[in-house]
Amino acid sequence: MRVLVVEDEPRLTLQLERALQAAGYAVDTAHDGERGHLLGETEEYDVVVLDLGLPRLDGVTVLRQWRAAGRTMPVLVLTARDGWSEKVAGLDAGADDYLTKPFNTEELLARLRALIRRAAGQAEPEVRVGDVTLDTRAATVTRGGEPVSLTAHEYRVLAYLMLHKGKVVSRAELTEHVYAQDFDRDSNTIEVFVGRLRRKLGAGLICTVRGLGYRVPEA
Template identity: 85%
Template sequence: MRVLVVEDEPRLTLQLERALQAAGYAVDTAYDGERAEILGETEDYDAVVLDLGLPRVDGATVLRRWRAAGRAMPVLVLTARDSWSDKVAGLDAGADDYVTKPFNVEELLARLRALIRRAAGQADPRVQVGDVVLDPRASAVTKAGEPVALTAHEYRVLAYLMLHRGEVVSRSRLTEHVYAQDFDRDSNTLEVFVGRLRRKLGADLIETVRGLGYRVPPA
């Protein structure tokens, strides 16, 4: 799962980046509206944390341009503005939710999980397929009630496939959603991660659809 953080305060950006990475996300960052607009239009994100008070191009304008271009990723607006009119403006520009600074990181993570879950059509906070349960709140996976240790990349691969269970997910799409922009993306390594997941969670959990990609069964 991949998130874009758009914030012009370096210390806050670093705090968010570390918190999101600890929660299992691949994270890209942008410090101004121009860079954010480019990333949002050219990269695939599961969600965006977007500050409204950005240099060069303000966050609301960036968001309106994304929506006009058909970019539908969930957007959580992050702003120091506390007037109701600014909140309404952000929502009307296309935001899905907002958090006002100062904020609690755990609340932000919970709101982000909810946005990603709803975008995937998932109502339950946990995702279950057979006896495998993924709990994004704890970045944890269990099989038959027993915890399963996964690396960060294994977790992201599994989380994306389980949230989109029943769909055939191409290798290129999966690559876009499990690696940050500055990571050396090699789709061949996905086979390694999928192989490890099968050994840890069962060979039938992830199906290879020849020539198309991977699929986790719907239930």
């Protein structure tokens, strides 16, 4: 799963980047509104963390422009402690949630997980298909109740497919959602990750839809 963080405070950006990466996300960052707007308009993200008090282009304007352009990714906005008017402006501009600075990183991670689940139409934090369970809270996977060790890339591929179970997902779409922007992307490596997942979780979990991509069954 892939996250964009648009925040102009370097220390906070680094803190969020490390926390998100440790939680299994691919992370892109932008330090001003113009760069953030460009990334959000041209790249694919599962969720965005957007500070409203940005240089060059404020966060509310960035968000309004994304929504006007038809960008529908979930957005959590960061506001100042006494910035109730910012919260209202952010929500009216199309934000899905907000968090007031300073905040607890674990709360931010929980809110992002909830936004990603809702966007994918999944209400529960655990996603089950057959004997495989994906726990989005702990970023863990079990098969038949036994833990399965996955690399970060394997987990992101599986999480995206399971959160979108029943739908056909192309290799290009998977590539967009499992790699950060500065990573040397190669859609052929998706086949490698799928092969590894099949060996670890059973050949029937991820089906190949010839010429279209991959699909995880509904149950």
